[in-house]
Amino acid sequence: MSLITAYFVFLCLYLDNAYAGKKHYDRESRYMPPNTSNYCYYPERKIYDWELTPIEYCKRPCDGKPKLCHITLYIEQFTTYGVACLGCPEIMENCFKYGCISANGYPRAIISINRQMPGPQIEICQNDTLVVDVVNIMHESTTTIHWHGLRQMDGNQYYDGVPYITQCPIPPGNKFRYIFKVTECGTFWYHSHTGMQRLDGLLGALIVRCIFEPLKYLYDFDNISILIIDWTLHPARTLVSGFTIHKQNLSPETILINGRAPHYNESSQKYLPVTVFNVQHGKRYRIRIIGTCSYTCAYAIQIESHPVTIITLDGGHKIKPIGCDTVIVNAAERFDVILHANQSSDRVYLVLVEGVGNCKNVKSYAVLRYNNKTVNFKETELKYRTMFPLKYNRVRILHSFKLAMLLKQLVLRQDLKKKKQRIFVL
Numbered sequence: 350m351s352l353i354t355a356y357f358v359f360l361c362l363y364l365d366n367a368y369a370g371k372k373h374y375d376r377e378s379r380y381m382p383p384n385t386s387n388y389c390y391y392p393e394r395k396i397y398d399w400e401l402t403p404i405e406y407c408k409r410p411c412d413g414k415p416k417l418c419h420i421t422l423y424i425e426q427f428t429t430y431g432v433a434c435l436g437c438p439e440i441m442e443n444c445f446k447y448g449c450i451s452a453n454g455y456p457r458a459i460i461s462i463n464r465q466m467p468g469p470q471i472e473i474c475q476n477d478t479l480v481v482d483v484v485n486i487m488h489e490s491t492t493t494i495h496w497h498g499l500r501q502m503d504g505n506q507y508y509d510g511v512p513y514i515t516q517c518p519i520p521p522g523n524k525f526r527y528i529f530k531v532t533e534c535g536t537f538w539y540h541s542h543t544g545m546q547r548l549d550g551l552l553g554a555l556i557v558r559c560i561f562e563p564l565k566y567l568y569d570f571d572n573i574s575i576l577i578i579d580w581t582l583h584p585a586r587t588l589v590s591g592f593t594i595h596k597q598n599l600s601p602e603t604i605l606i607n608g609r610a611p612h613y614n615e616s617s618q619k620y621l622p623v624t625v626f627n628v629q630h631g632k633r634y635r636i637r638i639i640g641t642c643s644y645t646c647a648y649a650i651q652i653e654s655h656p657v658t659i660i661t662l663d664g665g666h667k668i669k670p671i672g673c674d675t676v677i678v679n680a681a682e683r684f685d686v687i688l689h690a691n692q693s694s695d696r697v698y699l700v701l702v703e704g705v706g707n708c709k710n711v712k713s714y715a716v717l718r719y720n721n722k723t724v725n726f727k728e729t730e731l732k733y734r735t736m737f738p739l740k741y742n743r744v745r746i747l748h749s750f751k752l753a754m755l756l757k758q759l760v761l762r763q764d765l766k767k768k769k770q771r772i773f774v775l
């Protein structure tokens with residue numbers, strides 16, 4: 350009897366190995382994560398069920414107890430300044446309605462995530478396991494999501510989001526589950542890695558807080574992210590078709606800060622709301638600046654009357670804190686800075702962004718206010734028009750930029766130490 354049992358066990362093991370071997374060399378399975386089967390179905394569309402997505406579930410002080418964070422991202426063809434914005438800006442609250450992506454005040458085909466642009470900010474702790482169901486409800490495009498800055502190690506390579514390399518692109522009407530443990534911490538972001546979908550808004554912030562944060566003593570709050578999105582009035586595919594060397598200086602039309610840019614609506618003589626950041630007087634804020642931009646230009650960022658201190662670069666790379674007035678951000682770079690809210694709380698301040706080089710005519714702003722002070726968007730708009738070009742040494746910037754390209758940060762930081770006004774280029 351025991352001989353028969355032993356024979357049966359060996360037979361099972363043999364068949365299992367043979368199957369695993371076959372699977373390993375199977376051409377199709379190269380693109381599939383282990384333990385999944387090919388599936389193709391149209392997801393059940395419970396319209397608006399993303400409103401119930403517990404995106405806040407993992408946002409917490411990091412105590413070293415890892416969580417499993419399961420969220421769903423619905424990727425959809427959508428529009429800016431669409432029906433949900435009806436009445437905006439005459440009826441100001443409509444500009445903040447769910448599904449209203451006011452952008453720069455013009456309707457434009459985009460790709461939204463859960464009807465938001467940028468997509469929902471994912472906030473987790475180091476060592477959490479992220480489970481993201483990406484549901485493609487676009488009609489005609491495939492998609493993938495790349496988690497920018499995260500090294501997908503230890504079997505996570507299937508979830509890096511590079512179509513045809515690490516996964517099959519997700520066809521319309523299908524979903525794909527990304528599942529990986531996040532062992533790094535810092536400021537990251539996610540975006541489509543398919544075609545030019547990133548230029549159409551398929552992006553969002555991914556904040557991974559450290560279990561042990563040695564720079565915690567430098568700030569009181571960690572709740573502000575600034576996403577710089579370069580924006581055009583036309584969808585990306587219409588811009589790049591026939592792209593030739595003659596069009597290499599292609600520049601965006603405006604810059605969205607967290608999805609909003611200034612705009613004057615002539616028919617109603619009203620001003621579109623821009624993004625407003627609120628601070629409490631006397632407190633110090635960790636601000637995560639993310640270059641969610643796509644063009645070749647860099648962008649200069651200044652927060653009026655508020656020099657900042659840079660503490661980390663590109664995720665969790667900590668540097669010796671360095672003060673500066675202007676931060677220059679290129680596509681995909683991240684800067685974590687400290688802002689001390691120590692100015693007069695009687696007025697509002699502008700967060701100014703301006704293109705560098707070929708994009709020097711592109712500018713935008715957001716508002717920094719103290720203690721929930723009411724913002725008059727007409728006043729801020731009039732002030733904003735007087736504030737450009739930004740004051741910083743452009744020659745030095747370009748010079749520094751070349752240096753940075755050659756020698757990365759070392760020489761540049763030495764150079765900055767000698768100057769009165771500090772500009773930071775990565």
Ligand SMILES: [Cu+2]
Binds near residue numbers: 497498681
């Ligand atoms: Cu990226």
